[in-house]
Amino acid sequence: MRLxxxxxxLHRPGRLWTETLHEDREAVILADRLGFHDAFIGEHLTDNLENIxxxxxFLATLVNDAPRIKLxxxxxxxxxQHPALVAANAxxxxHLTGGRFIFGISPGALPSDAEVLGILDEDRNAMFAEAIEVILKIWEGEPPYDIVSASGRFNVSTRRSMDLPLGVGYLPKPLQSPRPEIVGTVVAPFSKGVVEMGRKDFHPLSANFLLPQWVATHWGKYVEGKQAAGVEADPADWRIARTVFVADTEQEARAYGRDDANSPYRFYYEQMLRKMTKLGRLGLFKRDRNExxxxxxxxxxxxxxxxxxxxEQVAEQLVAFQEETGPFGELVYxxxxxxxxKLARRSMELMATxxxxLVERHGSGA
Structure with a gap:
């Protein structure tokens, strides 16, 4: 299993932006040194606490300082943004990463981000589906492209202005062929989006704030999509994120990982509870939908x-978790x-080393 x-x-209020950006970079650099397979970084425009x-x-600043990990x-x-911009920049x-890029995509869930961009009342899921189709057509196509998107919002052409002998009118293609790996984060039980991921050969990443029983619903949906495409689903393509803290002693782990008032884990889930309540998605934390x-x-x-x-305790919990969800290819910390x-770095070190x-040894029956 990959790590x-x-x-x-998500950072506590009052911290300097420069400081938190430095900290986030250091975490990826440490993950690179410890042999983590990849590092996913989220983005929001209008969240003061999630401030990338x-x-x-952000990841472009790590190309040289984290030279092995996939970004x-x-x-x-x-x-x-317009999918032509995304396609060109991605x-x-x-190329900048030497083919170490993984293209994680989503519609964009934060309402204040949508409002500031003037799309609060738009169907952002439809915009997302339309945009990724345009991006793929750009990467597969050649000038003048002449791509007509479903709503007409994202039409792409260079027909009127292209000058191919002069090199004008081309959109760039990725280094990886035919494209980088595409990963979608899954944040809902029984997600229909996972079926589409299977159909399109995108790979799911199940969110860390989903209960194990809801995470377990994703695999069947992915298999459904793969079967529709006539392809066998591979558990190696499934990533699952978990909120993990590892320490040298159980007392230290309990304090920093949940019990102390200053615990970053407690703060994170207090924030998530508030956000999901406001968004009407508190059901994500329910063991039964009728609770x-x-x-x-x-x-x-x-x-x-x-x-x-x-x-040892964390490994035991992860083995039990995997028995509930079934096999998957990557545990995402x-x-x-x-x-x-010091404790944060030590947790990542213990996780990797x-x-x-221990988890692998259990899987091999050793």
Whole structure:
């Protein structure tokens, strides 16, 4: 099983932006040194706490400082800009990384991002579906393209102005052929979007804030899409993110991982509870869809979604988790605010050097 890294990222209020950007870079550099397979970075325009506004721009600063790890947008919000811009910039980034680019995509979920761009009342899921089709056609096509999108919003052509002998009218293609790996984050139980991912040979990444029972619903949907395309689904293509903290002692793990008032894990899920309540998506935290909202407390969410302990304890919890979901190809470690840099770094180190070998040993029957 591969080990990946994912950060939304979410920082405490009052921290300097320069400081948190530096911290987020250091986390990816550390992941690279520890042999993590890839690093996904999220983006928002209008969230003061999740303050990376463009994941591709941020990742470009890491091309040389993290020279081995694959660099992944997690995600590029496709409703936010014209797909021709995304296609061109992603193609260039793939060349800058030497083919280490993973193209993570989503519609863009934050309403305030949509409002500031004047698309709050638009169907952003439809815009997303339209945009990715245009991007793929650009990468597959040649000038003058003449791409007509479903709504006409994203039509692409260079017919009137191209001068091919002069080199004008071309849109760039990625280094990887026929395209970079495309990954979609899945944030809903029984997601129909996962079926489409299977059909289109995109790969799912199940969100870290979903209960194990809801994560387990994604594989069947992916298989359904693959079968529709006449292809066998490969568990190696499925990534699952989890919120994990590993420490040298159980006491340290419990304190920093959930119990202390200053715990970044507690802060993260307090924020997620508030956001999902406001968005009307509190059901993500329900063990049963008929549960009343009052049953969802921060203590229960931490019990359900934070995996913490010593290396041996975390490995045991991850093995039990995998038995509930079935096989998958990559465990994606969720990166949080570094309230204590030493503990945060140590957790990533223990995850790579002790937890994953224990999980692998269990999988091999050793």
């Amino acid at each position: 990946g890294y994912f950060a939304m990222p 506004t463009n994941s591709m721009l 992944a947008t997690g995600t590029t919000n496709l409703s936010h 193609a260039m980034f793939d 009343p909202d009052e049953a969802i407390t921060i203590e229960r969410v931490l019990d359900d979604l934070v995996i913490c302990g010593t290396a 969720a990166g949080l605010d570094w309230v204590d840099e 002790e937890v994953m070998p």
